[in-house]
Amino acid sequence: MELMRTKTDKEGKEKVKLSILSLLQDRLVDTIDLMMQAKQAHWNTKGKHFYPLHLLFDEVAEALKKSIDLIAERIVQLGGVADGTVQTVGKKTKLPMYPLHIVTGEEHSTNLANALIQYCDLEKNAIISANDAQDFATADMLIDISREINKYYWLVSAHVYTQKPQPR
Ligand SMILES: [Fe+2]
Incomplete structure (x- = not known):
């Protein structure tokens, strides 16, 4: 009887671990995509406020690069x-997919802000799942990343007056 319970516990833990691994793999993929989207904005933005936006978009990419490393190593x-x-x-x-035809800082800010807020929603769902699975170390890491990316959502969306969604 005791043995049976141990076996079931082990299987349960293994199942939880696999679900956390799959959740983290999904976060890794989205974070790499978002990092490259920030680079697209960094490279291609033109016009008014070019230089501060060029720098800001690169800062977003750098923050995401650090997040990629944290997720992959977890x-x-x-x-x-x-x-x-x-x-x-x-x-x-x-x-x-990040659009290739956009040019102005406002267009790039709008697109990147939309991608950042979608990312924050996906991150929030992953935090809830990690928390439910009682993997608090994973949840804590994702909360840190989410806080950072929410901050960049604010910084990027502040360049677009019509931006509607609020930080998550
Ligand atoms: Fe650069």
């Missing part, structure tokens, strides 16, 4: 394999 700490290949990111990202 996957490996939990016994998984971090898959950050461009092929996987292209196939699995939940963010819409």
Whole structure:
């Protein structure tokens, strides 16, 4: 009887770990995509306020680069394999593709702000799941990332007066 319970507990824990690994893999993919979207904005923005926006978009990309590392290393700490290949990111990202035809700082700010807020929503769901699974270390890491990206949502969306959604 005791043995049966131990076995079930073990299976339960394994199931939870696998669900956390899959959740983290999803976060890794979206974070890599968002980092590259910030780079698209950094490279291609033109016109009014070019230089401060060029710098701000690169700061967003740098913050996301650090988050990518945290997420990937948490996957490996939990016994998984971090898959950050461009092929996987292209196939699995939940963010819409960054448009190639936009030019102005306002257009890039709008697009990046929308991607940042969508990312924050996805992050929030992952935090709730990690918390429910009682993986507080993962939840805490995701909360840190979410706080940082919410801050960048504010900084980027402040350049667009009509931006509606509030920070998550
Ligand atoms: Fe650059």
